[in-house]
Amino acid sequence: SAVISQKPSRDICQRGTSLTIQCQVDSQVTMMFWYRQQPGQSLTLIATANQGSEATYESGFVIDKFPISRPNLTFSTLTVSNMSPEDSSIYLCSGRVNTEAFFGQGTRLTVV
């Protein structure tokens, strides 16, 4: 198994600002995934992050809005840039160990 520490757990931000979310894994994982969960919805994949290469973004998500860093096999960050109220969601990071997926505790973001 793996434990993923995600922070911050929640934040209230002003529109037009940016927030960086961090995830630290207690073991090495090849790929990390970033998801968004809008109110009342299921999870939508934003991007897949590999060490040493640019993240792969899903349709509807772009690097300028959601830049991702993956400096090593245990750490990743997601930045939500130039925020608007529509970005209010829970953001979750995930990694896999032996094909089983594990998730961070989530970041509840409210943009006002």
Added chain:
Amino acid sequence: KQEVTQIPAALSVPEGENLVLNCSFTDSAIYNLQWFRQDPGKGLTSLLLIQSSQREQTSGRLNASLDKSSGRSTLYIAASQPGDSATYLCAVRLLTGNQFYFGTGTSLTVIP
């Protein structure tokens, strides 16, 4: 594209009852299927992982089954407790690609 559906969307049962949650998926070429629990505003906790070659997995009061040919999985919870109240999500990973496809979840309330 894989579509994952969970029925019912919400379920309320008295404490002590046994219950079944359903998950169906459209593409049977799956790598594995995983059941998660999500408490309000929190991240996901892995409950059970079923590989495509397996028929079921058990952990404590939980039993998950997989019927790949019919595109279905069930999560059986025995002797439900108020602490089981949460949203339960199933997620499917295909043979191709690394993405998980999530269902919309079943919100379970166990009444003391």
